[in-house]
Amino acid sequence: MSTTSALGYRDDHLHLLGCAAARRSVDVSAATSIEELLATVRQAVRRRSAAALAARRQGGAVSAGDASHSWLRVWGYDDALLDERRHPTVAELDSVAAGYPAVLHHITGHVAVVNTAAGRALGLASGDVLVERHDVLAAVPRPDRAATVASVTDVLTELATAGISACTDATHTNDLAALELLAEAAAGAPSVDVTAMVGADRLDSLGDLTFGMTVPGPSAVSDEVGVRIGHAKVMPPHDDESAIAEMVATARACRFPVAIHAMDIDTLQASLDALEAHPPILDTARSAGSERIEPDRIEPDRIEHCALALPEQLDRIARLGVAVVTQPSFVTRREQKYRDQLSVTEQSWLWPLASLLRRGIRVTLSSDAPTVPPDPSEWIEAATSRTLAPAERIDSQTALRLCQVL
Incomplete structure (x- = not known):
């Protein structure tokens, strides 16, 4: 974390390693159908095969020393926005990428389809659709550390170019090793202050470090640049909401x-x-x-997203003094999905903004990049002109304030 920060925008919820990984992936985010998605993957496989053949003819090797190059990483599909309204199947992914272990990542990062070759390499009987199985996906070969650091530095440099001078990495798999990598990357882009959450189940990795301390970058670069340790991130298991209380207690x-x-x-x-x-x-x-601690001197707990909330739940958030970090772009980018899947009443509870502010709840806007681009102008536009649940619109000056560095 830099000791000084020019006034600018803050993206208070993104995923830096996810952004870096998306840059290295076959991008299918523009696909509107499974057929179009598969065609994009097929073209990528053909380009890769042609490059490998050319390298062999020249007596070289495409992937020497880096197993990650033998895998095909595809990113960016959203089943709710595809014409078929479903995930691609293992058989479909096999049909265009049978020659490579292939992983197709959902745009949210919470679901992945692995083809048969990848599934077997990961210890599965075959390919599968994996929901929140980061434990399995952790075994996918990754680029070496130097390449990853350089890629994250590039992401941070692009944030700075977009006027973002502070960001919070909200990745629930972060541990000390991840924070050290991010700190090394931040040393190459010191104009962006970086805070990183730590998985609530990985706090032991910090040793004597704790909330608010700084994990320094390489001393040879600067002793003043690193990553501030942020909140403990609680990612509820998709099949066990009772685990939330245990993680909060930890x-x-x-x-x-x-x-x-x-x-x-x-x-x-x-x-x-x-x-x-x-x-x-x-x-x-x-x-x-x-004798007394002023409330504004205590870092509040946070609810990330708050995508759907009953009015009485918003009242309770206010009583508990909890902050909300939300992403208004979702309500515009996924408007048709919400109109198709939610009742009119449920739509009125969707991605609240004005209702949060009326209750005095502290709110910050953000992107959840790479799911949505880290573009504050888009968040402001979505917050001020949304057509779904228009009662939740806010004015432009308020929206600007909610994504500026304070």
Whole structure:
């Protein structure tokens, strides 16, 4: 984290390693059908095969020393926006990429389709559609550290060019090793202040480091550049919302505020129950000798996304003093999906903004990149001119304030 930061925009929820990985992937985000998606992958396979053949003819090797080059990484599809309204199948992915282990990542990063070759390499009987199986996908070969660091530095440089001078990496798989890598990358783009969350189940990796401290970058570059340790990220298992309370309790034991991923009403309810059952623990070092800690001196817990929320849940968020970090672009980019899948009443509860602010809730806008581009002008446009649940629109000056560095 840089010691000084020029006034600019802040992207308070993105995924830097995910952005770097998306840059290295076959991009199918523009595909509107599975047929179009498969055609894009087929073309990429042909280009790769032609490059490998040319290298062999010249007596060289395409992938010497880096197993990641033998895999095909594809990114960016959204089943809800494809004509077929479904995930591609393993057989379909096999039909265009049978010669390579291939992983097709959903644009959100929470689902992946692996073809038969990739599935077997990962210890599965065949290919599969993997939901929140980061434990399995962690075995996919990755570029070496130097290449990854350079790619993340490029991402940070592009953020700076877009006027973003601070960002928060909200990746739930972050541990100390990930923070050290991000700190090394940040040393190459010191104009962007980087905060990184740590997975609530990975806090032990920090050792003596704790919330608010800085993981420094390479001292040879600068002792003043690194990554600030942010909230403990709570990613609820897709099949077990009861685990939220346990993860919040773990974070409290380590004296961390939490940031909980909540995209639906049930998950939000379980999150608020957990926050109520495990209130924040004041930092004894700050409170020693003081009879009272002012609320604005305590970093609030966060709800990430708050995509769907009942009015009474918003009241409860306000009472608990929880902040909301949200992504208004989703309501415009996925408008047709929401109109197709949600009732009119549910649509009125979708991606609240004005309702949060009326209750005095602290709100920050963000991108969730690489799912949505880190473009503050898009967030502001979505927040001010949304046609779905227009009662949640806010004015442009308020939207600007919600994504500026304070």
